[in-house]
Amino acid sequence: MKKVRTRYAPSPTGSMHVGNLRTALYEYLIAKSQGGDFVLRIEDTDQERYVEGAVDIIYETLRAAGLKHDEGPDVGGEYGPYVQSERRDMYRPFAEKLIESGCAYRCFCTKERLEALKETEEFANGGYDRHCRDLPQEEIDRLLAEGTPYVIRQKMPLTGSTSFTDAVFGEITAPNEELQDQILIKTDGYPTYNFANVIDDHLMGITHVVRGNEYLSSTPKYNLLYEAFGWEIPTYVHLPLIMGKNEDGSVSKLSKRHGSTNFGDLMKEGYLPEAVINYIALLGWCPKDNNEMFTLSELEKEFSIDRISKSPAIFDYAKLEWFNGEYIKAMTTEQFEQTALPYIRQAIGDKPLDTLRIAAILQQRTTKLTQIPEAIDFFAQLPEYDSELYINKKSKTNAENAPVMLKAAYDELKALPSWEHDAIHDCLISLAEKLGVKNGTVMWPVRIAAAGRKVTPGGAIEILEILGREESLSRMEKGLEMLNA
Ligand code: GLU
Numbered sequence: 001m002k003k004v005r006t007r008y009a010p011s012p013t014g015s016m017h018v019g020n021l022r023t024a025l026y027e028y029l030i031a032k033s034q035g036g037d038f039v040l041r042i043e044d045t046d047q048e049r050y051v052e053g054a055v056d057i058i059y060e061t062l063r064a065a066g067l068k069h070d071e072g073p074d075v076g077g078e079y080g081p082y083v084q085s086e087r088r089d090m091y092r093p094f095a096e097k098l099i100e101s102g103c104a105y106r107c108f109c110t111k112e113r114l115e116a117l118k119e120t121e122e123f124a125n126g127g128y129d130r131h132c133r134d135l136p137q138e139e140i141d142r143l144l145a146e147g148t149p150y151v152i153r154q155k156m157p158l159t160g161s162t163s164f165t166d167a168v169f170g171e172i173t174a175p176n177e178e179l180q181d182q183i184l185i186k187t188d189g190y191p192t193y194n195f196a197n198v199i200d201d202h203l204m205g206i207t208h209v210v211r212g213n214e215y216l217s218s219t220p221k222y223n224l225l226y227e228a229f230g231w232e233i234p235t236y237v238h239l240p241l242i243m244g245k246n247e248d249g250s251v252s253k254l255s256k257r258h259g260s261t262n263f264g265d266l267m268k269e270g271y272l273p274e275a276v277i278n279y280i281a282l283l284g285w286c287p288k289d290n291n292e293m294f295t296l297s298e299l300e301k302e303f304s305i306d307r308i309s310k311s312p313a314i315f316d317y318a319k320l321e322w323f324n325g326e327y328i329k330a331m332t333t334e335q336f337e338q339t340a341l342p343y344i345r346q347a348i349g350d351k352p353l354d355t356l357r358i359a360a361i362l363q364q365r366t367t368k369l370t371q372i373p374e375a376i377d378f379f380a381q382l383p384e385y386d387s388e389l390y391i392n393k394k395s396k397t398n399a400e401n402a403p404v405m406l407k408a409a410y411d412e413l414k415a416l417p418s419w420e421h422d423a424i425h426d427c428l429i430s431l432a433e434k435l436g437v438k439n440g441t442v443m444w445p446v447r448i449a450a451a452g453r454k455v456t457p458g459g460a461i462e463i464l465e466i467l468g469r470e471e472s473l474s475r476m477e478k479g480l481e482m483l484n485a
Pocket of ligand 1: 008009010011043193197210211
């Protein structure tokens, strides 16, 4: 059996859309699940769409996502170069061959003529009237001798139909008369994507072509090219669209109005690469059993093409956030501290607080890393707060007992010989017992005084411990002042 080879072939046109990342992931998984190679090829033949820095984003995204390529511009390989602009001279001889065999022709039409064509009803939506398809040879020779610029176009059969089988979408048939005589080589000498992808996939020994289903309608044209060269046709795996949920409950193609649509923005929003990869794996692929949590290496074992679905997948941000929370919970506290540190520092600056303890109180309740700074900003500075906060029905605190509890706690804590979790805990619990009140009746006013807000990660004890003796007592003094106690 032939070794499975897949390729991820992005065009460097900007950030990495989740649809592109899913394509890369599925290519990677198809290769790895069958002991094959995963190739990275940069498709930069459309120089007008080239965006500076986009190639670095591709490398960085693949690296962060853990999709290690076996061959590519940066790691080399037997089938290089892996950047299409560096392969520029390889394509023309193939196009010339097609001219010789009658499957392609030179088109000398000027820009002006093509523009004028668009003004006609028939070609208003693009297309070409095949004007140069049957130029007499003398005419061609004359134009060539004059140095007239030309493109090379594919000569589509005018009758019959072209069929192929897609591994996801099944049998697809297109009437040949509907196929445009598409450009293969442009006037600037560069191949079009439509030509280069076929040549490169063949020369690089690609066995499975995985891409978005927007390419489904072009695939018959690629097939005609494979056939014209007498090359083996790869397995096509076209992936379903990714949709977003609209506010009114309907769905439409995933776009910015649904939320972040590229990997970089999702990272900035506080998602973990592992969670995004796990979630994206399920956008169009359905595992055998009900398990949804997969590490990349588990996916490498589980993935199979026959469980890719052709129905559109819906990108559900709430579900992604749930995955993210699960990945956060599954980390060790130390790992989470490392991951969360930039966000913790954002809130506390370089204050010498125990970031491991802060991480510990955050971990179970964080579903996105970006929630962190706001959740803990009270550590940096006691916020302005209203004395109403001291009154809480559930904890049985009211305007009368809150100052009493806070004062009693303050006195006990001040006398505490060591400021650490268990000591603070025991001190406050035995105080509640002594006063004959619920633990909460003591804890609530203490936590309000320490944090200045109703909702905090961690309880009174954890917060006091992290703040340290001096800061804790000073915040409690402020609280007592506020309550005139
Ligand atoms: N360069 C194309 C793109 O970025 C790749 C399509 C393909 O995989 O063949 O959409």
